[in-house]
């Protein structure tokens with residue numbers, strides 16, 4: 448597989464690259480990969496576990512992915528250093544291309560010096576062309592683009608420029624930068640290149656109607672949004688239990704604290720909004736009613752990449768008696784995310800090789816806000832993925 452990662456030097460990207468190369472070289476086993484479960488036997492014929500990486504970044508462009516991986520490792524120590532050192536030569540060869548940070552909000556300014564195409568004075572069309580060209584030079588039939596860049600502020604859909612691909616092209620030609628943002632430009636570049644695209648973030652990416660249209664016209668499969676890896680995974684696995692036992696959830700409080708870059712970006716109100724919407728909407732979709740709910744995400748620097756979620760559930764049972772359930776999720780964000788990134792890429796390649804295009808709704812299992820799917824219950828999502836794979840094999 449050739450993975451083009453947007454946000455190449457972030458902790459999820461670098462952990463994906465370390466893990467991918469370590470799996471390829473048989474330094475580690477395949478624990479954590481959903482696609483390696485017996486239900487998905489045969490996927491290797493469509494997407495082998497061999498890896499090349501490239502991508503777009505907006506900082507440290509003179510450095511390599513090894514430098515970025517080491518930087519994150521020194522703060523987090525999230526795996527055995529020996530694994531990274533054994534694939535060091537591979538990682539040193541990976542250098543990101545300059546991307547765009549257009550309308551990404553103030554959160555990303557925390558990273559230090561940003562180098563981006565719009566800062567070089569390029570027009571919207573020129574930026575789109577550059578992104579497209581970088582991907583074109585990298586791509587082959589095994590390529591997938593995955594968005595792993597920082598979360599962007601919510602985009603207000605503009606009917607003239609976002610509803611159709613013709614309008615979107617007009618936006619590029621008229622250089623209407625105020626209506627565009629980075630994730631939609633990357634998604635456009637991928638789909639123009641006929642490369643499958645996965646959006647691991649809550650940013651808009653390929654979910655614009657214009658880009659959905661382009662994906663159908665160009666025969667490109669795509670999936671998103673926002674990887675379901677931690678608290679929301681537990682929530683959407685646990686909430687169905689209350690449903691199956693006919694218990695009423697009266698209230699659900701989720702309090703998330705996290706550090707690192709992702710936490711820093713999400714401590715900015717406009718960047719956080721996308722994430723809260725993505726996490727908050729799942730209960731109603733599973734239960735069919737909206738319990739009182741509180742979803743908070745706060746920056747807690749010393750935790751670094753350790754994401755801790757405290758959840759409190761108040762529920763009502765037989766004879767109207769109220770009861771309580773508490774859980775604490777203490778996950779290492781990049782470790783739960785990286786294998787899912789590889790899975791998403793593999794299933795998208797499978798879809799492409801089977802001639803499927805447009806939104807792959809059956810990949811809802813991997814996302815907090817699955818595009819074009821109201822199936823949020825993890826158990827149903829898993830079965831849907833298994834059936835889809837079997838039926839298309």
Ligand SMILES: NC(=O)c1ccc[n+]([C@@H]2O[C@H](COP(=O)([O-])OP(=O)(O)OC[C@H]3O[C@@H](n4cnc5c(N)ncnc54)[C@H](O)[C@@H]3O)[C@@H](O)[C@H]2O)c1
Nearest residue numbers: 454456457458459548596597598629648674708709780784
């Ligand atoms: N479990 C998880 O870690 C998890 C789950 C769901 C979603 N996500 C999302 O995945 C994304 C990556 O998470 P992370 O922890 O690796 O964050 P991170 O901050 O470590 O990495 C983000 C990287 O993107 C780069 N970047 C920012 N804007 C960019 C742009 N416009 N173009 C190119 N590069 C850009 C940054 O420089 C940084 O290197 C975030 O949006 C996060 O919300 C993560």
